[in-house]
Amino acid sequence: MNTPAHKIRLGLITATIxxxxxxxxxxxxxxxxxxxxxxxxxxxxxxxxxxxVAKCAERAEIWIARQTNANK
Incomplete structure (x- = not known):
C-alpha cells in the first residue's frame, strides 16, 4: 500500500497529497x-x-510546487 507524500489538516478537513x-x-x-x-x-x-477546504487546497498547491522546484 502506498503512503501519502504529505498531509495537511485544518480543523476537520484533510488534504492528502x-x-x-x-x-x-x-x-x-x-x-x-x-x-x-x-x-x-x-x-x-x-x-x-x-x-x-480552500486553505488546504492552497497549502497543498504550495507544498507540491516546493517539491517540484526542489527536484529540478
Missing part, C-alpha cells in the same frame, strides 16, 4: 463521527467547511 512518480494528486476529505461515535470521512462539504 500523493506522489505518483512525480505527478502529484490531492484528496480532500472531512472527518466526522457517526452515530456510534466512530470516525468516518466524506468528500462532501458544508458551507462552513469551505474556507478550510
Amino acid at each position: 500523493w506522489d505518483n512518480n512525480g505527478f502529484h494528486s490531492v484528496d480532500l476529505a472531512r472527518s466526522y463521527k457517526d452515530q456510534n461515535c466512530d470516525w468516518q470521512s466524506t468528500t462532501s462539504f458544508s458551507q462552513t467547511d469551505l474556507l478550510n
Whole structure:
C-alpha cells in the first residue's frame, strides 16, 4: 500500500497529497463521527467547511510546487 507524500489538516478537513512518480494528486476529505461515535470521512462539504477546504487546497498547491522546484 502506498503512503501519502504529505498531509495537511485544518480543523476537520484533510488534504492528502500523493506522489505518483512525480505527478502529484490531492484528496480532500472531512472527518466526522457517526452515530456510534466512530470516525468516518466524506468528500462532501458544508458551507462552513469551505474556507478550510480552500486553505488546504492552497497549502497543498504550495507544498507540491516546493517539491517540484526542489527536484529540478
